[in-house]
Amino acid sequence: MSRRRTLALAILVTLALARPAAAWDPEAWDPGADPASDPEPQTADAAAPAEGGEPAGADVTGGDTFVVPDGLYSVTDVYAGDIVTHDGPLTTYETATVHESPGTYARALETVGSGDASRFDGAAFNGRASLSDGRPVAGTYYETFIKTDSGYVSVSVVFFQDDAELARQRAGAGAGSAPPAEPAPAAPSTGPSEAIDAEPPSASPSEPILPSPPELRDRPDAPGAMRRIVGPPPVSPGRGIVTLRPVGAPITTLEVLRGRTVALWLHAYAGDVEVPVRSWSVVAGDPGDAVALSGSGTEPFVTSWDRLMPPGAANVLRFSLVARGEPPSTPRTNIDAAVEIVVRSPALTA
C-alpha cells in the first residue's frame, strides 16, 4: 500500500513539474528578434527591409561588429544579360537571369523610370540602355555584396532594365501619315518617342534577339514581386558557333566530302563579344573518325567521315563548350554549339 502511494506520488510530482519542450523551428520568424543578432541576411523570398527599413543592424562575427546593409538578401538569381525584343512597333527592354545561388548578397538601390536620372548612372557594370529617343530606360539598380570577415563588401552595381516603348517603324513611316508614337504602358515615360533610328546599345542588328521567358524575369513593379538577383555576374555566353577556320564565318550546316579531313573551330559568344573557350567535348552526333572527342579551346575538332549518311538522315554534331569569363576568376559557363554534317561524295550523274 505504501509502495502504491509512493509510486502515485512520484508520478504526480513528475507530471506537475513537466514543461513542454518545443523544438526550434528554423522556418519560423521571431518578430521579436533583433535583426542585428541575425548573422545572415534573410533570403530573397523574404527580403523585406528589416524592421520597416530601419538603419542596418550589426553583425557579430568573431567578436567584431560590422554593419549589415539595409535590405540585404541572399542572391538566388543571377544577372545573365540584357534583352531587347522587337515585336512590331513595340520594343521591350528586359533582363535575363539565371537561377543560381552564388553565395552573394544584394539589395535594391533605386528604381528609376524612363528618362529619370539616377545617382547610380554610370556605376553599373552593364550600363543603362537608352530608348530610341535617347532617354535612359527604366529599371532598378542593385548592389552586390560578398561577405567577408570584416563585413559585407560591395563588389558591383548592376542595372536591371525593365521598359518598353512604341515607336514608328522607319520603313513603314510615311511623312506625317503614321500615327504618333506613344509610350507603351510599361513605360512610365510621357514624352513622345521618335522612330527607331538605331538599335539600342545592347542589341546587335545582326544578332538574333532572344526572347524573354516570363519565368526569367521578375518585374519589380509587379504586385508582390521581388527582385532577387545580382552578381557578381558570371560570363554567360549566349551562343556557341562553329567555324572552319580559327577566325571565320559561323556555319550551321557543313557539306563535307567523304574522307576529307576537316577541322572545326569552336567559339563562344556573350552577345557579340567572343569569350575564350576553355574546353569542348562532343556530346551528340556521329563524330566520324575524330582525332579526339574533347579538347581545349585552342585546338579544333578534327575528323573525317568515311560513310555517307542514309538518305534523309541528318547528323547533327553537338558540342558542349566551357567558356571562360574575363577576368578568369569569374565563373565558367557551359554552352552548346551544333553543326549539321552532310557527307557527300563525287558521283557520276550521266
Added chain:
Amino acid sequence: MKLLHDDAGSVALTTIALLPLFLVVLAGVLQLGALRVSAARVRAAADLAALVAVNDQDDAELARTGTLRLAADAADVARDFFARNLDLSPSLLASSATDVARAADVAAFATAPSVDPRTGARYDRPAVRIAASVPLRTPVLGALVFQPVTTVSVLAVSSPR
C-alpha cells in the same frame, strides 16, 4: 560416171574460196570489239576527270558558307586530267591526248540548280561536264574500205551526292 559424182575435196575448195570472207568477218568483229574497249577507256578517262574536278572544292567558300562549291579552276582541272587519262592509251588515239582534251567541251556549273545548255540537263548540285569527240584508230576497218579513224563521242557529268 563415178568420177563425175565424186565430191571428195569439195569442202576444202569451199573453205579456200570462203576463207577470205571469213577472215574479213573475223577481223571486223575483232576491230569492233577493240573499238568498244577503246571507247570504254575513253569514257572512263572522261568520267574520272570529271570526278577529280568535282573533288576539287573551293575551300574558301566552304569555310565561309559550309557548302560545297566547285573550285574556280574546276574546268581546267577536268580538262587537264582528261588529257592525262587519255595519254595512258596513246595507241588507241588517232590524235594526241592533249589535242583531244583541248578540243573537248568542258563546263563547270559552280552553282545549283543549273541547266546545261548543251544537253538541256538540269543539275541540282554543282557539276562538271565533259563532252568530247575522241578519234580512235580503227586500222582494220580502214583496210576494209571503211574509215581508218572512228570518232567516239563521250559525255561525262559528275557532281557531289
